[in-house]
Amino acid sequence: MEDNEFLELPALEIYDAPEFTWRGTMLDSSRHFLPVDFVFKHIDAMLLYKLNRLHWHLTDDQAWRLEIRAFPELVHQAPLYLQPSADKRGYYTQEEVQSLVRYARCRGILVIPEIEFPGHSLALLTAYPQYCCLDKPLEAVGARWGVHEDVFCIGGMEWISFMEKILDEVFDLFPGSFIHVGGDEVPHTRWNHCPKCQRMIKELNLNGANGLKQYGMHKLLELIERRGRIPIGWDEILDDFENLWGIRDRMMVQAWRGRG
Numbered sequence: 001m002e003d004n005e006f007l008e009l010p011a012l013e014i015y016d017a018p019e020f021t022w023r024g025t026m027l028d029s030s031r032h033f034l035p036v037d038f039v040f041k042h043i044d045a046m047l048l049y050k051l052n053r054l055h056w057h058l059t060d061d062q063a064w065r066l067e068i069r070a071f072p073e074l075v076h077q078a079p080l081y082l083q084p085s086a087d088k089r090g091y092y093t094q095e096e097v098q099s100l101v102r103y104a105r106c107r108g109i110l111v112i113p114e115i116e117f118p119g120h121s122l123a124l125l126t127a128y129p130q131y132c133c134l135d136k137p138l139e140a141v142g143a144r145w146g147v148h149e150d151v152f153c154i155g156g157m158e159w160i161s162f163m164e165k166i167l168d169e170v171f172d173l174f175p176g177s178f179i180h181v182g183g184d185e186v187p188h189t190r191w192n193h194c195p196k197c198q199r200m201i202k203e204l205n206l207n208g209a210n211g212l213k214q215y216g217m218h219k220l221l222e223l224i225e226r227r228g229r230i231p232i233g234w235d236e237i238l239d240d241f242e243n244l245w246g247i248r249d250r251m252m253v254q255a256w257r258g259r260g
Contacts, residue, residue: 024053030060061122077127114180118152133194154216155196184234218245
């Protein structure tokens with residue numbers, strides 16, 4: 001009841017629990033850099049609404065935002081895509097990431113990094129063009145929205161040790177069980193004209209470029225599974241009806257196209 005000064009409520013107890021185990025948000029820091037302070041505030045907002053999974057999209061065609069000490073050009077070269085202001089060219093140091101991950105963990109939130117493969121990788125390939133299908137440096141990091149043709153050269157097996165070194169540092173920074181590897185929107189244009197990729201398709205008797213993609217994903221999953229982590233991929237991995245190497249059974253699938 002209410003008097004002139006106070007509103008009084010009867011004594012009560014509230015029993016409240018989330019219905020779903022996985023309650024997530026996603027931050028895309030690759031296409032638009034988000035300062036560290038913003039990410040901290042986002043974690044605070046997640047706590048307020050009882051959310052517990054932060055999917056952090058750190059790499060794409062437009063920029064690579066995570067410091068990898070084995071390959072410093074990823075953050076010194078890859079974020080410089082037609083952005084004159086320093087705040088748009090930013091990246092996260094390993095110390096900043098460790099601080100954010102600890103802050104989130106203390107609030108019951110697991111941070112899950114997304115490292116795109118084999119497509120949406122133009123920023124990486126601009127910094128390290130030896131891992132793409134072309135025999136020349138790429139002109140620029142992705143400066144437009146949409147799908148870019150340059151992807152990892154699966155036929156050039158050097159990418160495996162390259163990605164292994166990257167993942168070693170990623171796993172040290174993100175100790176949780178999951179890592180997102182993308183797998184979406186992978187054009188076959190470069191592979192269809194790449195001698196290395198075509199030779200691998202023939203030697204392994206793969207089903208064209210789609211089989212090549214599945215083989216590349218299989219080799220990446222081996223690196224992840226060897227470290228006891230659980231890979232997540234976008235729903236394009238379901239497009240391979242052959243389910244080569246049991247890839248669909250080895251990954252958690254997230255549907256961005258509205259169907260899962």
